[in-house]
Amino acid sequence: MAAQPAPGGLTTVDGRPLKQALAEAQARAKRRAFVLVLPLLAFILVSFVLPIGQLLKRSVYNPAFSENMPALVQWFRENPRGSAPDESAYAALASDLKLIRKNKTAGIVGTRVNYELPGTRSLFTKSARKARKLEPPYREALLKVDRKWGDPLLWQVMRSASSAYTTSFYLAALDRKRNADGEIVRVEKERQVYIKLFKRTLLLSALITVTTLLLGFPVAHLLATLPLRYSNMLMIFVLLPFWTSLLVRTTSWIVLLQSQGVVNDLLVATGILDADHRIQMIYNQTGTIVAMTHILLPFMILPLYSVMRPIDPSYVRAARSLGASSWTAFRRIYLPQTIPGIGAGALLVFILAVGYYITPALVGGSTGQLISNLIAFHMQKSLNWSLAAALAALLLGGVLILYWLYDRLVGIDNLKLG
Numbered sequence: 109m110a111a112q113p114a115p116g117g118l119t120t121v122d123g124r125p126l127k128q129a130l131a132e133a134q135a136r137a138k139r140r141a142f143v144l145v146l147p148l149l150a151f152i153l154v155s156f157v158l159p160i161g162q163l164l165k166r167s168v169y170n171p172a173f174s175e176n177m178p179a180l181v182q183w184f185r186e187n188p189r190g191s192a193p194d195e196s197a198y199a200a201l202a203s204d205l206k207l208i209r210k211n212k213t214a215g216i217v218g219t220r221v222n223y224e225l226p227g228t229r230s231l232f233t234k235s236a237r238k239a240r241k242l243e244p245p246y247r248e249a250l251l252k253v254d255r256k257w258g259d260p261l262l263w264q265v266m267r268s269a270s271s272a273y274t275t276s277f278y279l280a281a282l283d284r285k286r287n288a289d290g291e292i293v294r295v296e297k298e299r300q301v302y303i304k305l306f307k308r309t310l311l312l313s314a315l316i317t318v319t320t321l322l323l324g325f326p327v328a329h330l331l332a333t334l335p336l337r338y339s340n341m342l343m344i345f346v347l348l349p350f351w352t353s354l355l356v357r358t359t360s361w362i363v364l365l366q367s368q369g370v371v372n373d374l375l376v377a378t379g380i381l382d383a384d385h386r387i388q389m390i391y392n393q394t395g396t397i398v399a400m401t402h403i404l405l406p407f408m409i410l411p412l413y414s415v416m417r418p419i420d421p422s423y424v425r426a427a428r429s430l431g432a433s434s435w436t437a438f439r440r441i442y443l444p445q446t447i448p449g450i451g452a453g454a455l456l457v458f459i460l461a462v463g464y465y466i467t468p469a470l471v472g473g474s475t476g477q478l479i480s481n482l483i484a485f486h487m488q489k490s491l492n493w494s495l496a497a498a499l500a501a502l503l504l505g506g507v508l509i510l511y512w513l514y515d516r517l518v519g520i521d522n523l524k525l526g
Contacts, residue, residue: 160504163497163500163501163504164497164501166493166494166497167277167278167494167497167498167500167501168273168274168275168277168278168494168498169272169273169274169494170220170269170272170274170277170494171272172216172217172219172220172269173217173220173221173266173269173270174269174270174271174272175272176204176207176208176211176213176216176217177201177204177207177208177217177266177270178204178207179199179200179201179203179204179207180197180200180201180204180266180270181270182200183196183197183200184266184267184270185270189267189290190289190290192260193247193263195244195245195246195247197263198245198246198247198249198250198257199244199246201246201250201257202239202242202246202249202250205232205235205236205239205242206236206239206240206242208232208236209236209237209239209240214232214233214235214236214237215229215232215233217232218230218231218232218233219491220269221262221265221266221269223276223277223280223492223494223495224265224268224269224276224280224285225261225262225265228256228262228265231254231256231257234253234254235250235253235254235257238253260288261287261288263288264286264287264288264289264290265286268286277494277495277497277498278498278501278502279292280295280302280495280498281302281495281498281499281502282302282303282502283295283299283300283301283302283303301482302479302482302499305477305478305479305482306479306502306503306506308477308478308479309462309478309479309480309503310462310506312393312396312397312400312461312476312478313458313461313462313478314458315397316397316400316401316404316457316458316461317408317454317457317458317461319397319401320401320404320405320407320408320453320457321408321450321453321454321457323401323405323408324405324408324409324412324453325412325446325450327346327409328408328409328412328413328416328449329412329416330342331343331346331409331413331416331417332413332416332417332419333416333421343413346406346409346410347406349402349403349405349406350406354403354466354467355466355470357399357402357403358399358403358466358467358470358471359470361390361395361398361399361402361471362390362395362470362471365389365390365394365395365398365471366389366390367386367387367388367390368386369389369390371389372386372387372389375387390471390473391471391472391473391474391476392472392473392475392476393472393475393476394476395471395472395473395476396467396468396471396472396476396478399467399470399471400461400464400467400468403467404457404460404461407453407456407457407460408453408454408456408457409453410453411449411452411453411456412446412449412450412453413449414449415445415446415448415449415452416446416449419442419445419446423441423442423445424437424438424441424442427440427441447518448518451514451517451518455510455511455514458510459507459510462478462479462480462503462506462507463480463503463507464478464480465478465480465481465484468480468481469481469484479499479503480503482499483496483499483500483503484496486499
């Protein structure tokens with residue numbers, strides 16, 4: 109029975125207003141869709157959003173000092189920045205040294221301060237061992253233990269560490285620190301490593317992206333213009349690296365590029381090089397660029413191929429028939445249609461290159477290391493997880509800025525990955 113018009117508007121068979129029935133049907137459809145995507149949403153939250161949230165929190169949160177030095181933290185709260193430590197400050201310090209000796213946390217506290225002022229971990233452990241013998245006046249007693257307790261810079265660092273939330277690790281990641289007056293200044297020249305590594309990472313990643321584009325564009329064009337039976341067969345060679353271990357591919361380049369490797373042996377055998385003047389192509393930036401270009405090349409070819417394949421060759425033929433040269437037809441007709449693939453491939457390769465770790469670690473040497481290698485060092489060896497998190501957060505911020513720029517210049521809607 110069809111719905112009948114009513115004075116108030118159209119209704120369904122059971123007499124409900126049609127508008128209400130459609131709204132309920134749409135609500136049910138949305139609930140079903142939400143239930144279907146709920147597992148994927150939970151997976152993304154657990155494996156992606158929560159870890160990033162923990163990373164961002166770790167970069168600004170370190171309670172090692174604030175939780176173990178309560179008396180000194182209270183003194184810092186009651187006395188504004190710039191206040192010189194008086195006898196009550198040294199009394200609070202002595203009390204906390206006795207506490208961390210009892211709780212066996214002197215190493216934890218000293219390590220936290222040592223992140224910002226190297227060489228102070230031993231100061232805390234040594235002073236904690238002698239804390240039981242400390243008696244008033246505490247200033248003279250602590251200075252007798254070690255003269256460093258009178259250093260204004262040390263007190264400035266302890267004040268900074270007295271808050272569980274701090275920006276000190278971001279300052280360190282940008283080669284900055286606070287001086288004894290609390291002003292932000294550059295660290296010593298010999299300790300300025302992070303900005304240099306960030307610049308090197310961006311430069312090498314950009315160079316690798318350009319290299320993969322120059323190598324991948326003609327390969328993708330060949331695959332797109334060949335008959336399907338031939339291009340499918342050649343595509344196997346593009347996909348072959350995905351079926352080979354990353355470690356195997358990287359170590360193969362070590363065999364090829366080392367001083368006594370295959371490439372140098374061929375150059376010597378053909379007389380191009382003298383045996384005593386072999387080229388150092390590994391354990392430097394050259395090794396990093398060559399190995400990473402080879403590894404990331406398929407990530408450039410596949411987006412380019414997916415865009416080039418649907419391009420009708422009659423467009424270029426029409427331009428040639430109207431008098432355009434081969435270069436003009438390519439530049440004005442063919443190339444603009446490949447921009448989405450170029451953008452997608454460049455974005456993918458650059459982001460992967462920025463965060464690469466294994467290949468630079470194996471073939472980069474001291475000059476081919478990227479910021480990811482230093483992040484791994486702080487996570488695994490120095491155990492300064494807060495600094496590692498700050499470096500990773502800055503790297504993440506740079507990638508998001510790049511993504512935003514791509515969206516403004518090319519448009520995410522034009523992204524073609526396959």
